[in-house]
Amino acid sequence: MDDPTLLARRGELVLSLRGISKHFGAVSALTDIELDVHAGEVVALVGDNGAGKSTLVKILAGVHQPSSGTMRFGGKEVTLADPGAALSLGIATVFQDLALCENLDVVANIFLGRELGPLGLDEVSMEIKAWTLLRELSARIPSVREVVASLSGGQRQTVAIARSLLLEPRLIMLDEPTAALGVAQTAEVLNLIERVRDRGLGVVMISHNMEDVRAVADRIVVLRLGRNNGVFTPDASNHELVSAITGAAENAVSRRSDRRRAMMPPPAAGEEARP
Amino acid sequence: MSSSNLVDRGDERLKQSVGVRGAIRAFLDRVRSGDLGPLPVIVGLVIICTVFESLNDVFLSSNNLVNVLYDSSTIGVISLGIVCILMVGEIDLSVGSVSGFASALLGVLWVNANWPVWLAVLAAIAAGAAIGFLYAQLFNRFGMPSFVSTLSGLLAVLGLQLYILGQSGSINLPYGSPMVSFGQSLFMPAILSYALVLIAGIGVFATGYRTARRRQAARLSSRSTASIAAVAIVLTVALEASVFYLNLDRGVPWMLGFFLALVLMLHYALTRTRWGRSVTAVGGNREAARRAGINVRGIYTSAFVLCSVFAAIGGVLSSARLASASQQAGTGDVNLDAIAAAVIGGTSLFGGRGSAYSALLGIIVIQAISSGLTLLDLSSSLRYMITGGVLAVAVIVDSLARRSRVSHGRA
Ligand SMILES: Nc1ncnc2c1ncn2[C@@H]1O[C@H](COP(=O)(O)OP(=O)(O)O)[C@@H](O)[C@H]1O
Ligand SMILES: [Mg+2]
Numbered sequence: 001m002d003d004p005t006l007l008a009r010r011g012e013l014v015l016s017l018r019g020i021s022k023h024f025g026a027v028s029a030l031t032d033i034e035l036d037v038h039a040g041e042v043v044a045l046v047g048d049n050g051a052g053k054s055t056l057v058k059i060l061a062g063v064h065q066p067s068s069g070t071m072r073f074g075g076k077e078v079t080l081a082d083p084g085a086a087l088s089l090g091i092a093t094v095f096q097d098l099a100l101c102e103n104l105d106v107v108a109n110i111f112l113g114r115e116l117g118p119l120g121l122d123e124v125s126m127e128i129k130a131w132t133l134l135r136e137l138s139a140r141i142p143s144v145r146e147v148v149a150s151l152s153g154g155q156r157q158t159v160a161i162a163r164s165l166l167l168e169p170r171l172i173m174l175d176e177p178t179a180a181l182g183v184a185q186t187a188e189v190l191n192l193i194e195r196v197r198d199r200g201l202g203v204v205m206i207s208h209n210m211e212d213v214r215a216v217a218d219r220i221v222v223l224r225l226g227r228n229n230g231v232f233t234p235d236a237s238n239h240e241l242v243s244a245i246t247g248a249a250e251n252a253v254s255r256r257s258d259r260r261r262a263m264m265p266p267p268a269a270g271e272e273a274r275p
Numbered sequence: 276m277s278s279s280n281l282v283d284r285g286d287e288r289l290k291q292s293v294g295v296r297g298a299i300r301a302f303l304d305r306v307r308s309g310d311l312g313p314l315p316v317i318v319g320l321v322i323i324c325t326v327f328e329s330l331n332d333v334f335l336s337s338n339n340l341v342n343v344l345y346d347s348s349t350i351g352v353i354s355l356g357i358v359c360i361l362m363v364g365e366i367d368l369s370v371g372s373v374s375g376f377a378s379a380l381l382g383v384l385w386v387n388a389n390w391p392v393w394l395a396v397l398a399a400i401a402a403g404a405a406i407g408f409l410y411a412q413l414f415n416r417f418g419m420p421s422f423v424s425t426l427s428g429l430l431a432v433l434g435l436q437l438y439i440l441g442q443s444g445s446i447n448l449p450y451g452s453p454m455v456s457f458g459q460s461l462f463m464p465a466i467l468s469y470a471l472v473l474i475a476g477i478g479v480f481a482t483g484y485r486t487a488r489r490r491q492a493a494r495l496s497s498r499s500t501a502s503i504a505a506v507a508i509v510l511t512v513a514l515e516a517s518v519f520y521l522n523l524d525r526g527v528p529w530m531l532g533f534f535l536a537l538v539l540m541l542h543y544a545l546t547r548t549r550w551g552r553s554v555t556a557v558g559g560n561r562e563a564a565r566r567a568g569i570n571v572r573g574i575y576t577s578a579f580v581l582c583s584v585f586a587a588i589g590g591v592l593s594s595a596r597l598a599s600a601s602q603q604a605g606t607g608d609v610n611l612d613a614i615a616a617a618v619i620g621g622t623s624l625f626g627g628r629g630s631a632y633s634a635l636l637g638i639i640v641i642q643a644i645s646s647g648l649t650l651l652d653l654s655s656s657l658r659y660m661i662t663g664g665v666l667a668v669a670v671i672v673d674s675l676a677r678r679s680r681v682s683h684g685r686a
Contacts, residue, residue: 063566085566100567103559103627104552112556114566116548124489131282142286149680 011039020069044217062086092169154181284342289303308683328645337524354634356585364626369428375605381448382600403587407580458595476511558627
């Protein structure tokens with residue numbers, strides 16, 4: 001896994017987690033998680049629904065506090081008491097639920113908590129910067145003075161991504177950033193991920209789309225039921241990845257593809273529904 | 276500059292709203308989608324004035340309007356606090372009691388204990404701040420709903436007020452003192468009132484013009500100089516006419532000037548500062564605000580403290596207006612009027628939406644109804660019923676507008 005060409009390309013270690021666990025009452029959402037992210041590296045975090053990916057992202061964003069474990073950021077051990085602490089360290093996050101204020105307009109959302117001119121808002125500079133960020137993402141947003149409530153899911157996702165780029169972070173985490181995006185915009189976001197990686201940022205990306213993951217990830221970290229379940233390179237086979245994600249060599253995905261291969265032409269609808 | 280060159284007018288789906296007709300169309304679009312702003316309350320005010328003036332032509336006399344505005348200033352200040360607390364989506368039901376307690380404290384310290392008046396006023400305001408801080412702690416640390424904490428505060432603070440007033444139950448403030456003249460007979464010189472309106476008009480034009488210039492320089496769409504000037508001129512003429520009408524009688528009360536200054540300051544703070552943005556964000560989506568790194572607890576604390584401070588200032592003003600601090604101060608309809616004014620003026624009960632101007636417009640509506648019914652010699656029973664009805668209408672408008680915003684994707 002630590003093949004020399006990869007090691008050479010990576011920068012210094014930005015983030016390093018050891019033994020991170022998180023309990024919600026009786027539920028252990030995360031157990032003993034290890035994760036390293038280097039500067040200039042894209043780490044894809046994959047796993048089934050409920051594997052704990054979003055919980056891990058929220059811990060790194062300071063939204064939740066871990067039940068145990070240590071976190072090192074930029075070589076120093078840190079504890080993130082609240083989201084403000086994570087932001088000021090340079091950890092930016094695009095949350096799965098986006099976390100936008102629907103009653104504020106696009107500019108206000110992008111600059112929320114970091115407005116220019118605290119005692120006399122500089123709306124003109126903020127609007128210009130907002131347009132610049134949105135252009136960078138090839139956003140299709142007609143007006144930045146509309147409230148976020150009036151935007152489509154994909155437009156909101158773009159706003160959330162633009163927001164995360166504002167503060168020049170050292171680590172950027174995107175929780176299913178392309179889930180609501182169209183084809184062109186997805187490509188644009190993937191380009192963006194490569195661009196920020198080349199700028200030397202660490203990137204953690206969560207996605208269910210293996211094609212996207214392979215396209216940009218330098219390493220693929222698999223979570224299963226809240227535990228580490230292997231680290232892969234993008235050239236790992238689909239079969240390997242799927243069995244790490246689902247936890248079995250024989251699983252719904254492989255059964256499905258086997259069945260497809262066995263039955264040509266494709267099966268009737270009634271048969272398809274049965275496992 | 277052709278509009279397609281502008282940074283924010285590149286999208287072909289955008290309706291180009293240029294010129295006066297465009298501005299009117301944009302306004303109608305906003306209203307239709309439930310973004311009503313101050314429109315309902317202005318319509319309501321026109322209806323109220325028409326009805327009462329047709330029943331009794333003293334209603335719109337300068338003398339009566341001066342009284343209405345003078346009376347509006349005290350509860351209006353309390354209502355500004357309600358705007359702050361509603362903006363974060365919470366409520367304070369104890370503003371009446373807090374204002375009564377502040378006026379009692381003023382009487383006890385100033386008249387009975389012979390403190391200098393300014394120190395007594397400061398103490399009353401500090402007491403208000405302490406009460407608000409307590410509510411904030413109960414809310415932040417124990418998650419106590421503001422509805423409950425301020426309801427118990429309503430009783431507890433009323434108890435405090437009765438306690439410090441003691442047996443006498445009422446303290447008369449000295450007639451002829453600057454405090455009492457401020458509350459009863461201090462009016463601006465006519466020339467000063469005209470000058471202030473003119474300055475306000477020039478200020479509106481200057482800020483509008485400067486913003487438009489900066490936006491032009493940054494290649495953003497901007498309002499034309501003509502339209503900025505038109506708005507400023509219409510505003511100035513309307514205000515000068517109102518001031519002229521008031522000057523036919525005693526003129527503009529200094530207390531009204533003080534209230535208007537507070538309205539402008541709160542408006543600036545809510546719309547032009549990071550604090551105001553944070554307040555709006557917390558009221559709209561508390562968790563999103565927290566994830567943006569906003570100190571959400573601090574924002575709640577500031578809102579609770581401001582609300583009680585405005586209530587205390589309002590209490591001081593009312594005792595100056597009545598020249599007394601009594602057990603009745605702050606009881607009765609003060610609480611409801613202050614809350615109703617903010618809601619009638621268009622501040623949403625659901626949080627994240629509102630304006631300092633809503634306190635001004637709402638309290639004028641309430642005082643106008645009250646004055647009109649008094650002129651008609653109708654009992655307070657009817658006054659309560661009508662004010663209650665107007666409040667109900669205002670809440671219905673708020674809820675319907677919210678529903679309309681949801682269905683137009685603007686909630
Ligand atoms: N705030 C919470 N309270 C209780 N349980 C939670 C909470 N957040 C997540 N969980 C639980 O943690 C597990 C992991 O969830 P999540 O991290 O959202 O998964 P993923 O993003 O990988 O789909 C789930 O079983 C979920 O029910
Ligand atoms: Mg998730």
